[in-house]
Amino acid sequence: MSNLPSEPEFEQAYKELAYTLENSTLFEQHPEYRTALKVVSIPERVIQFRVTWEDDAGNLQVNRGYRVQFNSALGPYKGGLRLHPSVNLSILKFLGFEQIFKNALTGLMMGGGKGGADFDPKGKSDAEIRRFCVAFMRELSRHIGADTDVPAGDIGVGGREIGYMFGTYRRDRNRFEGVLTGKGTHWGGSLIRPEATGYGLVYYVTHMLEIAGAGSWEGKRVAISGSGNVAQYAALKCIELGATVVSLSDSKGALVAVDDGFVTVEDIEAIMDLKLKRKSLAEYTPKGNLKYIEGARPWVHVGHVDVALPCATQNEVSKEEAEVLVANGCRFIAEGSNMGCTLEAIEVFENERRTKKGDAIWYAPGKAANCGGVAVSGLEMAQNSQRLSWTKEEVDQKLKDIMKNAFYNGLETAKKYVPMEEGELPSLVAGSNIAGFVKVAQAMYEHGDWW
Ligand code: GLU
Numbered sequence: 170m171s172n173l174p175s176e177p178e179f180e181q182a183y184k185e186l187a188y189t190l191e192n193s194t195l196f197e198q199h200p201e202y203r204t205a206l207k208v209v210s211i212p213e214r215v216i217q218f219r220v221t222w223e224d225d226a227g228n229l230q231v232n233r234g235y236r237v238q239f240n241s242a243l244g245p246y247k248g249g250l251r252l253h254p255s256v257n258l259s260i261l262k263f264l265g266f267e268q269i270f271k272n273a274l275t276g277l278m279m280g281g282g283k284g285g286a287d288f289d290p291k292g293k294s295d296a297e298i299r300r301f302c303v304a305f306m307r308e309l310s311r312h313i314g315a316d317t318d319v320p321a322g323d324i325g326v327g328g329r330e331i332g333y334m335f336g337t338y339r340r341d342r343n344r345f346e347g348v349l350t351g352k353g354t355h356w357g358g359s360l361i362r363p364e365a366t367g368y369g370l371v372y373y374v375t376h377m378l379e380i381a382g383a384g385s386w387e388g389k390r391v392a393i394s395g396s397g398n399v400a401q402y403a404a405l406k407c408i409e410l411g412a413t414v415v416s417l418s419d420s421k422g423a424l425v426a427v428d429d430g431f432v433t434v435e436d437i438e439a440i441m442d443l444k445l446k447r448k449s450l451a452e453y454t455p456k457g458n459l460k461y462i463e464g465a466r467p468w469v470h471v472g473h474v475d476v477a478l479p480c481a482t483q484n485e486v487s488k489e490e491a492e493v494l495v496a497n498g499c500r501f502i503a504e505g506s507n508m509g510c511t512l513e514a515i516e517v518f519e520n521e522r523r524t525k526k527g528d529a530i531w532y533a534p535g536k537a538a539n540c541g542g543v544a545v546s547g548l549e550m551a552q553n554s555q556r557l558s559w560t561k562e563e564v565d566q567k568l569k570d571i572m573k574n575a576f577y578n579g580l581e582t583a584k585k586y587v588p589m590e591e592g593e594l595p596s597l598v599a600g601s602n603i604a605g606f607v608k609v610a611q612a613m614y615e616h617g618d619w620w
Contacts, residue, residue, distance in 0.1 A: 270605025367402025369541015430458025
């Protein structure tokens with residue numbers, strides 16, 4: 170029995186990784202990597218701090234702030250900041266742990282980290298958001314830096330919050346440097362960074378479709394959950410490539426297409442505006458055939474879809490929902506969110522992959538499919554180091570190349586390390602986990618982090 174407090178989300182992320190490593194030939198070929206797994210699963214450093222700020226009524230408010238500096242073997246700690254009432258150490262450790270291997274899969278020089286606070290941006294005024302961000306960065310700024318730790322956005326943190334935090338760092342530390350990514354484009358931000366996670370997800374799935382012989386995006390029905398940054402740009406890219414988007418959602422309910430309805434670019438633009446004001450999807454009145462279902466997630470309400478893209482938050486696809494997606498003919502599932510599927514849901518998809526062969530299911534975990542966001546963050550760091558800005562076309566092309574590499578790296582690594590029966594498709598979850606892990610473990614070994 171462990172005497173550590175239970176950390177359900179972190180344990181889940183660890184189990185997913187460890188299970189895929191155990192069920193490959195990796196440890197047979199390299200028994201020493203068991204030691205690496207033990208070492209890599211403990212953060213190099215965890216920072217916890219108090220954030221006090223003043224609300225509009227002049228009252229003191231207090232929150233818990235965190236930064237998990239998980240692993241720096243491949244570069245400065247890198248990963249987003251999440252502002253959400255559910256934030257605790259278990260959630261940030263799971264996110265930081267995933268981030269290590271995700272960042273490795275981008276091929277760029279970034280370690281893994283994650284941070285945030287249990288602050289709820291919903292219902293707060295713009296001034297309250299600003300005062301919170303300033304108070305949060307007042308403390309965080311002691312622990313980060315362009316060559317130490319480079320945070321970015323995540324749930325509840327977008328361009329506006331990054332701006333307030335960057336301003337605080339600049340004033341308090343008296344340094345203008347690439348200490349955060351997702352910055353405004355006229356003060357060091359990279360073009361395509363806001364779009365990158367959603368676009369990258371769609372680029373990744375393009376390779377899944379291609380290798381499965383399922384053709385292009387043209388005419389595909391796509392279920393998307395979430396309505397934040399990732400979902401918005403994934404949906405726009407799907408539409409641009411000729412697919413039909415049949416759902417979006419938020420924590421309070423889902424917007425689902427009925428009677429040949431579909432989500433339009435106008436719907437997405439209106440929802441972007443709504444979300445910027447921290448309003449809920451329930452307040453949106455669609456023009457076309459879209460129905461709002463209170464308290465629901467989209468998966469069991471969308472009927473047949475070819476592709477499902479969970480883009481909301483962790484554990485947003487259950488075993489039962491996975492079974493319905495499969496029964497309704499969905500063959501491609503790729504996570505825009507981090508750990509979007511429960512372990513049981515992954516098992517449903519992976520079983521289908523193993524047993525069905527030919528028309529089997531392809532499931533891609535977030536650490537591979539959503540690495541486009543942090544990849545363009547890495548490109549933003551590179552531009553900041555050069556003090557230059559690259560064109561939209563240049564960044565977009567690099568993003569496409571990175572997503573292609575992430576896909577084929579996972580695929581080829583699975584073929585190399587995971588025993589497969591005749592006709593069985595390679596496991597993208599196993600391949601991506603092994604590829605990310607081996608790269609980090611090897612660098613740690615060479616640095617003397619384990620021996
Ligand atoms: N929060 C994003 C992620 O989960 C982006 C992190 C970053 O750009 O540093 O990968």
